[in-house]
Structure formats: C-alpha cells, structure tokens
Amino acid sequence: xxxxxxxxxxxxxxxxxxxxxxxxxYTGLFGWSTRPQAANGGEFVRLANAGHDIGSLYQMRAAERxxxxxxxxTPYVRVDDVAAxxxxxxxxxxxxxVEPFCVEGVARIALIVDPVGAELGLWEEPPCx
Numbered sequence: 001x002x003x004x005x006x007x008x009x010x011x012x013x014x015x016x017x018x019x020x021x022x023x024x025x026y027t028g029l030f031g032w033s034t035r036p037q038a039a040n041g042g043e044f045v046r047l048a049n050a051g052h053d054i055g056s057l058y059q060m061r062a063a064e065r066x067x068x069x070x071x072x073x074t075p076y077v078r079v080d081d082v083a084a085x086x087x088x089x090x091x092x093x094x095x096x097x098v099e100p101f102c103v104e105g106v107a108r109i110a111l112i113v114d115p116v117g118a119e120l121g122l123w124e125e126p127p128c129x
Contacts, residue, residue, distance in 0.1 A: 044057065
C-alpha cells in the first residue's frame with residue numbers, strides 16, 4: 001500500500017487503560033489483526049486491516065490512569081519533515097505536547113495541541129534509525 005501524501009491522515013494510536021481488552025474489542029468489532037512491535041525499549045501493538053497497518057494501541061501508564069486520563073485515540077497526519085512541521089505549528093499558535101522523536105522502525109513523530117485544544121500527531125516516513 002502506498003503511503004498517503006503529506007497533509008493526509010495516515011495512522012491512529014489508541015492509548016488504552018486496558019490494552020488487552022481494547023485489542024479484543026477492535027479485533028472482534030472490525031476484524032482487525034494485531035501483532036506486537038518492540039520500539040524504544042517497550043512494546044506496542046500494531047493494528048492491521050486486510051493486511052495493511054492502520055494504527056497501533058498501547059497500554060497507558062499507571063500514573064496516567066491514576067491521574068484520571070481516559071483511553072483516547074490520536075490521529076496522525078503525514079508530513080515531509082516533522083521538525084519543520086512542528087515549528088510551523090508553533091508559529092501558528094499550537095503547543096508542542098511532544099517534541100519530535102523516533103519510534104524505532106516505525107516513523108519520526110511529534111504531538112501538537114492546536115489553538116483550539118485538539119491534539120494531533122505529526123508523522124514522518126520513512127522510519128528513522
């Protein structure tokens with residue numbers, strides 16, 4: 001499957017209070033498949049539809065759950081340069097929630113909060129090493 005051009009949604013992450021239960025729900029609901037993926041000293045679960053990766057889910061940290069954070073989805077938009085897109089977003093009034101970083105073997109990403117409070121991920125491929 002060809003990657004989406006810059007400016008299009010390309011991935012979605014689910015931060016789950018119970019990742020095992022979430023994986024069971026979405027595989028049952030949509031027939032998605034799952035497979036574990038090691039990255040950055042941890043692990044997440046890749047989600048695929050008809051053999052094409054569409055997103056991932058991961059277990060929220062205990063501190064996040066204890067602080068009252070609910071499970072949530074984060075959509076990502078593909079960009080050509082995540083660092084440049086982050087800087088441009090900041091100039092346009094966004095807050096940088098997570099500075100650009102590499103998810104080993106996956107992509108270089110960042111998280112912004114737009115001027116109206118919505119969180120959005122920025123996604124650069126190919127993956128960095």
